[in-house]
Amino acid sequence: MHDEGEGIAADSSVGRRKLMHRKDEKDVEAGAAKTGLKEDSHVLLPREAQGRIGQHLRRVYGEILSEPLPDKFSQLLDSLAKTERSE
Amino acid sequence: MSGTSDATSLQKELAQLVPNLRAFARSLCGNTDQADDLVQETLVKAWRSRDSFAEGSNLKAWLFTILRNTFLSERRKRKFEVHDTDGKLAMQLSVKGEQPGHMDLIDFAKAFATLPAEQREALILVGAEGFAYEDAALMCGCAVGTIKSRVNRARVKLAEMLGVNETDDPEAEGTAGRPTRATAG
Numbered sequence: 001m002h003d004e005g006e007g008i009a010a011d012s013s014v015g016r017r018k019l020m021h022r023k024d025e026k027d028v029e030a031g032a033a034k035t036g037l038k039e040d041s042h043v044l045l046p047r048e049a050q051g052r053i054g055q056h057l058r059r060v061y062g063e064i065l066s067e068p069l070p071d072k073f074s075q076l077l078d079s080l081a082k083t084e085r086s087e
Numbered sequence: 088m089s090g091t092s093d094a095t096s097l098q099k100e101l102a103q104l105v106p107n108l109r110a111f112a113r114s115l116c117g118n119t120d121q122a123d124d125l126v127q128e129t130l131v132k133a134w135r136s137r138d139s140f141a142e143g144s145n146l147k148a149w150l151f152t153i154l155r156n157t158f159l160s161e162r163r164k165r166k167f168e169v170h171d172t173d174g175k176l177a178m179q180l181s182v183k184g185e186q187p188g189h190m191d192l193i194d195f196a197k198a199f200a201t202l203p204a205e206q207r208e209a210l211i212l213v214g215a216e217g218f219a220y221e222d223a224a225l226m227c228g229c230a231v232g233t234i235k236s237r238v239n240r241a242r243v244k245l246a247e248m249l250g251v252n253e254t255d256d257p258e259a260e261g262t263a264g265r266p267t268r269a270t271a272g
Contacts, residue, residue: 045242049251053242054214056195056249061215063192064110073105076127080134081098 097137101130104147107216111151114211115158115204125161129154148218152226155208198248202241209237 045053108129112122132153133140140149199207205227212223213234220238224231245251 044239045246049246050242052251053245053249056192057199057210057214060192060196060199061110061114061211064113065106067106067109069105069109070123072123073126073130074102076130077098077102077134080131081094 097134100146101133101150104150105130107147108150108154111211111216112154112158114207115155125154125158128157128161132157145222147216148222148226151212151216155226194249195245198245201248202244206237206241206244209234210241213238214242 105126108126109122112125112129113119116122116125129150133150136153140146199210202210208227209223212218212226213220218226220231220234224234227234
C-alpha cells in the first residue's frame with residue numbers, strides 16, 4: 001500500500017489525460033458506487049458461484065500466461081540494458 | 088534505480104512479468120499483434136522511467152498502469168482502431184480443445200467477451216491477477232467502490248449467462264469432474 005501511489009504516478013501525464021477523459025463516466029459510477037453498493041449487493045452472488053466464476057477466469061487467463069513468449073521481448077530487454085551500459 | 092546490477096535485476100523482473108503484461112494487454116485490445124506492440128512500448132517506457140519506480144512497491148501494478156495508460160492514450164490518437172468488442176477474441180482463441188472441461192471455458196470466454204470493457208478490466212485485475220480492490224482502483228484512476236461495483240456486476244452477469252447462480256439447479260451445485268470450489272473470496 002505504502003509506496004504504490006508514488007510508483008504508479010510515473011506515467012502521470014498520460015494518467016491525467018485519462019482521468020479527464022473518463023471524468024464523466026467516473027463521476028456517474030463513483031456516485032452510483034457510494035450509494036449504490038447496496039444496489040449492487042442485492043444481487044451479490046453466492047460464494048459458490050463466485051468461486052466458480054473466478055476459477056474459470058483464472059484458467060482462461062492462465063492459458064494466455066502460459067503461451068510461449070516470442071524472442072522479441074527478451075531481445076528488446078537486452079537492447080535496453082545494453083543502452084544502459086553504454087550510457 | 089541505476090547502476091549495472093540494479094539494471095540487470097530490473098531486466099530480469101521485467102522479463103518475468105512479460106506474460107502478465109501480454110495477457111492484460113490482450114484483454115484490453117484483443118488483437119495479439121497490437122497487444123504485443125503495447126507490451127513492447129510499455130517495457131521501453133518502464134525502462135526509461137525506472138527512476139520514478141519506488142523500490143519495494145508493486146512492480147506489476149506499476150507496469151500495468153503504464154500499459155493501461157499507454158493503451159488509452161494510443162486509442163485516443165486512433166493508432167489502435169479499437170472498438171469495445173475487441174477484447175473478445177483473445178480469450179476465446181486461447182482456450183485449447185484438449186483440456187478437460189474446455190467447453191465450459193469456451194462458454195466462459197464467450198460470456199466474458201460480452202462484458203463492457205471496464206468490467207472486463209476490473210475483473211481481470213481483481214479476479215485473475217489478484218490485485219486488491221484498492222490497487223485496482225489506483226491503477227484505473229477510479230474509486231474503490233467503482234471497482235467493487237464493476238467486479239460485482241461482471242460476476243453477476245457471467246453467472247447469469249452461464250447459469251451458475253441457479254443454485255436450485257443440481258448441475259450448478261457442484262457436478263463431479265468439474266471443480267467448483269476456488270479460493271472463494
